[in-house]
Amino acid sequence: MSMKLKFSSIRNQSIFQPEFQSFSANGYNVIEFKKQPQAAGGIAVVYAPNGTGKSSLTAVLGNEQTREDLSFEAIYNDNQVIQPEIKAFHTIGDQISRNVIEGETSDYLIGRDIRREYALKKKIAGGFETAFNELNSEYKSDYKTTKVSDYLLSVMQVRNPEAYAFVRDIVNKQSKGKNIDRSLFLAYIRDVQKQPRLVEINREKKEFVISNAKIIECLMQIDLAQIVANADVKEIEQNDDAINILGKYKHLHSCIVCDNDHIDGDSLLQRKQERRKCIYESLDAKTKGLLKDVAMDSRLGTDDPFEIKNTVLAFISSGELEAISNLREEISNCVNEVVDEMIVALFNIFVPTPMYSWWDEYANLLETQPTLDSEELLYIQEIISENIGRNIRIARDVDNDHNFKLMLDDQELLGLDRSEMHLSSGEQNFISLAFAFLLARHSKQEFVVLDDPISSFDSVYKNKIAFCIIKFLENKKQIILTHNMDLIRLLNVQLKDCFNLYILNNVDGGRNGFLPVKRDEKKILISLSDLVELFQNKNGKLASIIHDKRLFLMAMIPFLRGYIHIMKNSEDLYGQLSRLMHGFENGSLDIADVYKKAFGYEVEATEVISVSDILNVPVTGFDIIDTVEYPLLADTLTQTLIYYHTRMKVEYELVNIFNIPHPEGQVLLLTDIIQKAFRPAAGATQEQKDEARNNRVFFTSRKTLLNEFNHFEGNMNIFQPAIDITEAALQKEVADIESKLIQLRAENVAAH
Structure with a gap:
């Protein structure tokens, strides 16, 4: 069953672009949750770089009253209308700004009967397991029934379908009754009106029927x-x-x-x-x-x-x-x-145990008190004990009707100010967030929104938080907003392919909304090894999607440089590629050969690319790879090549216009070139100083020029350039830069 949330509008003052206010028009208004195995929940991860609007979206969804400047409207699975007043979203924001654990003890624990409830739960579970095993043995020995397909059970299916549904799961060798709803089962066998009335059977004929x-x-x-x-x-x-x-x-x-x-x-x-x-x-x-x-x-x-x-x-x-x-x-x-005898045996399954009294007492506790799965509390306690050396325990509150209260060693945990904890920020944040997950798990809300849940954690806790998200919130529909690729990868490690992935885009003139990432692209986005396998042309995939080999190799130069740097290539390919990435250089290199050395795949027999080639590449009409199969990668390669060309062009023009020296072997970065080109001369007028300043600001603020491709070295994030600028916005920026360079050339000619 699909789990789709379709937004028709999202508004938070003027933070979101106009497309969010009439959302259904562009088609990027849908978040579909990936169903979790053996659970009712699902996960959708929304990747959003800082400044996109993650916290603003969390605030919108957590809002409980429609306002003119803060509102949303959505429909779930085409039949459930959701607005702020429905209070459908439980939000978990940045934990740094709050106390370690919020709420009341009753939000997490049962009151005076907590020990009794856990004891009853254990007894009931054991009672069911024993009873089902004994019934299985009785059916096997007395009725020679060992599997669901046996004849007597086929007769039971027709004669009494309700009883058969339970017996089928008990007899099944895999489930052994584990899939039976305990409350429905007990309600059935306690209904004396449903129990068959037995008559005396000829013993010889009965045994013949069973044996034959x-x-x-x-x-x-x-x-x-x-x-x-x-x-x-x-x-x-x-x-x-x-x-x-x-x-x-x-x-x-x-x-x-x-x-x-x-x-x-x-x-x-x-x-x-x-x-x-x-x-x-x-x-x-x-x-x-x-x-x-x-x-x-x-x-x-x-x-x-x-x-x-x-x-x-x-x-x-x-x-x-x-x-x-x-x-x-x-x-x-x-x-x-x-x-009928077999069905009567089902009705007598708990005779002579006190199961019914246990169940009635347990059910009464469940009706009057909130619940907490002890496994979760034990997990949190184990992590805190292991990593912090402190203990969480439950104590009687003699001043509050002997209810239980949460204690961290000798301090009451709820509402305790951070300054009193004597713990590191990471330790405080873990305790806070783990209990926030428990609060969300037991909340009435169907949806949980998490705003960058691991943003303030070190590596010790990140994986534990990913586990808590998967385990504690397995029955909730989760929207996980993050700019942290670590979280995306860790979720995938904890439970493979457990989420659908979207990119939140919110830029002027862009494809705005929740942009879905296809499965194949999700794999290469999450895993560097999968990305490298694609570049190695495993299973012929890369060869099938490349449309223009020369442009592909050009666009790969920045990534190749970072990848070669990690490989520590003995031929100094890193240095050769670096020289190919500066517009004031004049070198060339067989990139097809470099690619083959890096990835073992021959894209082309030979493809010599020079600085001049990059400077003269057109900036429109690219068709590098298949945009249907890999739209994000296609955008990445296109925009990377445009970034690459534009930065090279600016370097080349500024060095030549302003006659900036660049001795061989000296590292001269774009920021250095801009500073040298627009440094006011001695005795410059204020107008000249202002003009120089304005030119510096112009070039240093361009999105295409800010990117020095440093992200390709270290984390190898090839996708970063492609997610926050549209083709139209990119072309406008390139045109503005070209106009500025034409203006500077003309002024230089006039001045000389």
Whole structure:
């Protein structure tokens, strides 16, 4: 079942772009939760760089009253309208600004009966397990029923579907009753009106039915109307008897029955066998089946209290239905009584244990008190003890009706100010967030919103928080907002492919909304190894999506430089690639060869690319790779190449216009070039100083020029350039930079 949340509007003052106010128009208004295995919840991760509006979105969804400047409207699964007043979202914001644990003890723990509830829970679980195992043993020993497909259970399914549903799961070797709703089961077996009324069964016939279920099943399922009468069929039995005798005494020269001295045993045996075969072959398939599977089954022998063999042979011989119909009715009644006995055993499953009193007491506690799964509390306690050396415990509050209270060593935990904790920020944050997850787990809200839950944690706690998200919130629909790729990767480590991934885009003129990331792209976004495998052309995937090999290799140069740097290549390919990334250089390099050395795949036999090639590459009309299969990667390569070209162009022009020296071997970064180009000369007027300042600000504030591709070294995040600028905005910025360079060239010519 899909779990889709469709927004029609999101408004938080002027923070979100206009597209968010009429959201359904652009199609990026849907968040679909990835269903969790064996749980009711689902996860959607929304990746959003800082400044995109994560905290603002959290504030909107946590708002409980529609205001003109703060509102949203959504529909869940096309039938549930959600607005602030519905209070559908439980939000977990930045934990730094709050006390370690918020709320009341009753939000996390049961009151005075907590120990009793846990004891009852353990007893009830053990009681069910024991009872189901004992019932299984009884069915196996007394009724020879060991699997769901057995005949008696098929009769039960028709006769009493409600009982069968429970018995089926108990008998199942995998589940052994684990999938049964305990409350529904107890309500059923305690209803005396549903318990069958037993009648006395003939013991011999009952045992026959149980021991010969296959024969009974064949007899009861045959369509009598399809049986063709054959008067010769009785001869089959006679021939069988004669064949048995002749086979045993054929070596004698006189008949064992009549003392006739002139018999040929072998010849007579052959005649009897041929006669039997002739009669049998003359029967139709249905009659043969009835004869073979029922009347002639060796298990009948003399132990046939229903006289099945004689009745079936008589029926086949004469075609008369009365006797065999009466037989089947008698057997059916007996089978039904046996099945009723099995159902009564189900009703007596907890006799003589006090299960009912345990359950009633436990159910009463659940109705009057909130619950907490002890496994969660023990997990938090174990982590705190292991990493902090402190203990969380539950103590009686003698001043508050002996309710329980949470203690951290000797301090009450709820509402305790951080300054009194004597813990590091990471330790405080972990305790705070873990209990915030518990609060969310037991809240009434269906949806939980988490705003950058690991942003303030070190590596010791990040993985533990990812585990808590998966475990504690498994029955909630979660929207996890983050700019931290570590969290995305850790969630995937804790439970593979457990979330759908979106990119929150909120820029002027952009594709704004929740942009879905396809499965293949999600893999390469999460895992560097998967990204490298794609670049290695594993399974031929890369070759199938490249449209322009030369442009692809050009766009890969910044990433290649970072990757080669990690590889510590002995040929100084890193240095050669670095020289290819400065507009004032004049080198060239066979990038196809570098790519092959880096990834082992030959994109092209040779592809020499120079600084001049990058400077002259067009900045529109790119078709580098398949935009349908890998839209994010396609955007990344396109925009990376435009960033690369534009930065090179600015370096080249400024160095030449302002005659900036660049001695060989000296590292000259773009920021250095901008500072040198627009440094006011001695004696400059204020107007000239202002103009120089404005030019510095212009170039240093351009998005395309701010990116020095440092993200390719260290974390190798190839995707960063592609998620926060649109094609239109990018082209406008390139055009503005080109216009500025034309202006500077013209001014320089005029000045000289």
